[in-house]
Amino acid sequence: MSFSSISFLFLFMGLVCLCYWLIPRQYQTAKLVLLFVAGLLFYTWGDAKALPVYLLSVLFNCFAGAEIGEVLDEEGTRPGDPRPQRAKVRVIFAAAADLAVLALFKYSALAMPVGISFYTFSAMSYLFDVYYGRTEDRGNFLTACFYITFFPKLISGPIVEYKDMAEQIDYRTLSSSDFTIGTTKFIAGLFKKVLIADNFQALVADISGKQTMAAGTAWLCMIYYSLELYFDFSGYSDMAIGLARIFGFQFDENFNYPYLSQGLTDFWRRWHISLGRWFRDYVYIPLGGNRKGKQRQIINLCVVWILTGVWHGSTLNFVFWGIYHGCLIMLERFVVPGVERWPAAVRIFFTDLLVGIGWIFFFCPGLGASVHFMGQMFGAGGLGFVNKETVYYFTGNLVLLVAAVICCGPGLKKLNAKITASGQAGRVVSTVLVALLFALTIAYMVGSTYHSFLYFTF
Amino acid sequence: MAGNLHQRKRSRRIYLGNLARGFFLILIIIMILNLIIPDRDYSEGENRSLAKRPAFSPEALADGDFFSDVDTWYSDQFVLRDSWMNLRFTAQKLQGKKETDGVYIGKDGYLMGRPEEADADRNRRTIEAVNAFAVSHKNMHMTAVVVPAAACIMTDKLPDNAPVYDQIGAIRNFTDQLDDTISVPDVISALQDKSSDQLYYKTDHHWTTYGAYTAYVAAANDIGADASERYMDYTVSDSFQGTMASRTGCRSSKDTIDVCEPIETDLQYVVTYPQTGEKSASIFKRESLNQKDQYEVFFGGNYPTVEIQTTVNNGKSLLIFKDSFANSFVQFLLPFYERITMVDPRYYYDNIDTLMSSEKVTDVLFLYSGDTLLDDQNLADTLEAAKEPSGSAGGNRK
Numbered sequence: 001m002s003f004s005s006i007s008f009l010f011l012f013m014g015l016v017c018l019c020y021w022l023i024p025r026q027y028q029t030a031k032l033v034l035l036f037v038a039g040l041l042f043y044t045w046g047d048a049k050a051l052p053v054y055l056l057s058v059l060f061n062c063f064a065g066a067e068i069g070e071v072l073d074e075e076g077t078r079p080g081d082p083r084p085q086r087a088k089v090r091v092i093f094a095a096a097a098d099l100a101v102l103a104l105f106k107y108s109a110l111a112m113p114v115g116i117s118f119y120t121f122s123a124m125s126y127l128f129d130v131y132y133g134r135t136e137d138r139g140n141f142l143t144a145c146f147y148i149t150f151f152p153k154l155i156s157g158p159i160v161e162y163k164d165m166a167e168q169i170d171y172r173t174l175s176s177s178d179f180t181i182g183t184t185k186f187i188a189g190l191f192k193k194v195l196i197a198d199n200f201q202a203l204v205a206d207i208s209g210k211q212t213m214a215a216g217t218a219w220l221c222m223i224y225y226s227l228e229l230y231f232d233f234s235g236y237s238d239m240a241i242g243l244a245r246i247f248g249f250q251f252d253e254n255f256n257y258p259y260l261s262q263g264l265t266d267f268w269r270r271w272h273i274s275l276g277r278w279f280r281d282y283v284y285i286p287l288g289g290n291r292k293g294k295q296r297q298i299i300n301l302c303v304v305w306i307l308t309g310v311w312h313g314s315t316l317n318f319v320f321w322g323i324y325h326g327c328l329i330m331l332e333r334f335v336v337p338g339v340e341r342w343p344a345a346v347r348i349f350f351t352d353l354l355v356g357i358g359w360i361f362f363f364c365p366g367l368g369a370s371v372h373f374m375g376q377m378f379g380a381g382g383l384g385f386v387n388k389e390t391v392y393y394f395t396g397n398l399v400l401l402v403a404a405v406i407c408c409g410p411g412l413k414k415l416n417a418k419i420t421a422s423g424q425a426g427r428v429v430s431t432v433l434v435a436l437l438f439a440l441t442i443a444y445m446v447g448s449t450y451h452s453f454l455y456f457t458f
Numbered sequence: 459m460a461g462n463l464h465q466r467k468r469s470r471r472i473y474l475g476n477l478a479r480g481f482f483l484i485l486i487i488i489m490i491l492n493l494i495i496p497d498r499d500y501s502e503g504e505n506r507s508l509a510k511r512p513a514f515s516p517e518a519l520a521d522g523d524f525f526s527d528v529d530t531w532y533s534d535q536f537v538l539r540d541s542w543m544n545l546r547f548t549a550q551k552l553q554g555k556k557e558t559d560g561v562y563i564g565k566d567g568y569l570m571g572r573p574e575e576a577d578a579d580r581n582r583r584t585i586e587a588v589n590a591f592a593v594s595h596k597n598m599h600m601t602a603v604v605v606p607a608a609a610c611i612m613t614d615k616l617p618d619n620a621p622v623y624d625q626i627g628a629i630r631n632f633t634d635q636l637d638d639t640i641s642v643p644d645v646i647s648a649l650q651d652k653s654s655d656q657l658y659y660k661t662d663h664h665w666t667t668y669g670a671y672t673a674y675v676a677a678a679n680d681i682g683a684d685a686s687e688r689y690m691d692y693t694v695s696d697s698f699q700g701t702m703a704s705r706t707g708c709r710s711s712k713d714t715i716d717v718c719e720p721i722e723t724d725l726q727y728v729v730t731y732p733q734t735g736e737k738s739a740s741i742f743k744r745e746s747l748n749q750k751d752q753y754e755v756f757f758g759g760n761y762p763t764v765e766i767q768t769t770v771n772n773g774k775s776l777l778i779f780k781d782s783f784a785n786s787f788v789q790f791l792l793p794f795y796e797r798i799t800m801v802d803p804r805y806y807y808d809n810i811d812t813l814m815s816s817e818k819v820t821d822v823l824f825l826y827s828g829d830t831l832l833d834d835q836n837l838a839d840t841l842e843a844a845k846e847p848s849g850s851a852g853g854n855r856k
């Protein structure tokens with residue numbers, strides 16, 4: 001179930017929050033039980049058919065982690081010590097089982113259970129954190145169940161690591177500022193998703209479905225898709241982080257104005273931060289990271305980037321996209337000298353350009369289609385750079401485009417902070433604008449549910 | 459100074475807290491309203507039945523239907539649903555959007571459906587079926603009239619630079635492949651010549667009575683009618699908001715509906731609806747003007763078959779294979795046939811040859827919108843079923 005659907009916002013979330021607040025402060029455990037039950041309901045709501053697979057996976061991982069913790073206890077292993085063989089066998093077996101299930105659903109014709117890439121990575125984070133002794137609790141079964149099934153992050157991330165959440169489950173501090181910060185974050189994410197991302201969606205589908213187009217139209221399509229993807233994903237992450245905060249959990253940002261990055265390495269510190277961190281903590285560093293010489297570092301980077309590509313999708317496109325980013329990062333680090341001395345604007349421009357070209361592999365259905373699309377960007381359609389169609393797709397969406405570009409940076413947020421801090425008048429203006437955007441958000445959400453019966457009326 | 463800054467930060471925090479509480483207050487109020495306001499059966503604005511609160515069953519829960527039904531029910535019954543739809547359309551228009559949900563937001567309040575690309579395989583099948591039908595019924599005079607979508611004719615009303623699929627090319631390509639015995643009057647050029655007049659409704663995908671008349675004049679010779687016949691037109695509604703208005707949520711444009719009657723010919727006729735046994739002395743259904751889809755003033759909508767017996771005495775019996783575009787076209791044909799039988803293959807499951815011999819059909823007219831003909835397979839189904847021995851024709855099909 002998407003956070004930006006009518007029934008989530010005005011039914012599920014309303015009811016869960018209401019129940020959550022009605023439970024008195026002193027019953028913190030009851031609140032956690034409520035969130036756990038809500039998490040199961042949330043998953044059933046989104047994908048009832050996959051519920052058995054999901055529950056099996058959750059139970060399997062929680063048992064496996066608890067057992068690894070037990071083994072470590074029996075052996076008396078402390079965080080710095082080498083891991084005992086018995087624990088190693090268990091963690092490798094459990095992680096391999098997780099990956100096998102993930103691969104089975106990714107590469108077979110079976111329908112992918114909702115959120116499987118995300119909850120499997122969460123579960124593996126739990127296994128590894130227990131194994132490496134990164135948490136104090138040594139693999140508490142109930143804590144782990146709560147962590148994996150926590151619904152705000154369940155189906156679309158952020159992939160919060162177990163060690164970052166486990167302590168918060170046991171010792172939560174609740175303050176009214178959590179509610180305020182969480183709610184404003186959620187609202188901002190909702191606006192990003194519904195008002196910007198969803199509006200680009202039909203547009204991108206229309207344009208990318210064409211066989212030939214003027215070069216300008218293809219560029220426009222790439223820009224629109226880049227914006228759609230960013231606002232869709234980061235909006236959704238903001239909603240998840242905001243919602244978690246409302247319930248007293250602090251997650252790190254998942255996006256940090258990625259289109260203002262000054263280089264590809266910088267980009268990956270700002271885009272889907274939790275995924276990059278996961279690969280760093282559980283793949284790159286265990287493989288030796290950059291501590292075993294340049295040659296080994298290059299191999300490690302290759303592994304990480306191929307896996308990053310594979311994680312995003314099952315087709316060859318995504319593998320290629322992963323390799324593309326890996327190569328760019330290595331070029332930036334080892335080959336192109338003096339990049340950091342270029343002016344910031346130039347670096348941002350080239351970063352966005354290279355990232356945008358990468359996204360072509362996301363929205364085109366295959367490698368052939370991606371190459372075909374790139375051909376269109378350089379005039380292979382034989383329709384020149386700009387034609388009527390280009391003008392149409394540009395002028396008809398200019399307001400959306402400008403708004404989206406502005407929202408790629410922190411300017412609007414800073415302006416709003418200034419206005420609301422300036423005094424009563426500023427706050428009134430800001431409130432009216434927020435209310436208006438909220439009304440539009442509801443209107444767009446309701447509007448997207450029109451079911452066409454047109455065929456029958458012809 | 460520092461104290462002042464602290465004060466400011468504090469009051470901003472209080473403000474944001476109130477904003478957050480306000481958000482949840484509105485959210486919960488809307489939720490309660492949604493839950494306590496009784497469900498509506500039907501949306502006038504969208505012209506469709508709305509989903510009701512789904513019944514719970516363990517089976518429905520297990521296969522996922524229950525919650526997807528809850529989603530549909532909840533969004534269908536959302537408080538002030540029609541107003542939200544309208545707000546969305548207004549916002550889209552204000553931000554300069556030129557199309558929404560496959561509808562062009564045109565000039566002068568025109569909403570025009572975006573024609574979809576024709577499917578070559580489906581087209582080939584329909585063409586083969588029609589040609590085979592023409593060959594096996596050589597004694598009958600056949601005519602094909604295919605009406606392009608509004609966006610392909612009233613191009614002046616389109617948003618500037620709108621890329622529109624060349625449906626006219628697709629229609630011409632289709633009719634070019636028809637058997638030589640089928641006449642194809644050039645209705646498209648006739649409509650294009652008058653494209654500055656209101657040939658299509660602003661808020662509906664159908665052509666207006668004037669659009670149908672323009673095509674009738676162009677086609678009269680081929681279908682054995684007389685283009686010089688004169689008609690009186692009456693405006694029966696000025697509050698029509700059709701399918702395009704439903705789809706977009708637009709409430710600002712309205713259409714008028716005209717109906718026509720021959721002036722000089724004194725004509726009586728009986729319309730029979732075989733499925734219900736209902737008979738009527740008029741092809742117009744006045745009560746349809748009280749409902750959302752006022753285009754149903756013509757015959758009250760679509761039926762598998764409609765039979766019209768007139769007082770004309772010339773031995774001519776016309777069979778029309780049609781979609782709803784024909785409903786407003788038939789008013790011009792009444793003075794020229796003893797019998798007119800309308801068959802809508804989308805709802806027709808009987809053997810067509812049986813019907814044709816019982817009606818003693820002498821003329822056949824295919825009258826379709828391009829939107830239907832280039833996509834639909836029911837015409838081919840009906841025509842192909844005719845070749846089979848009668849009795850097996852009512853097979854199950856889409």
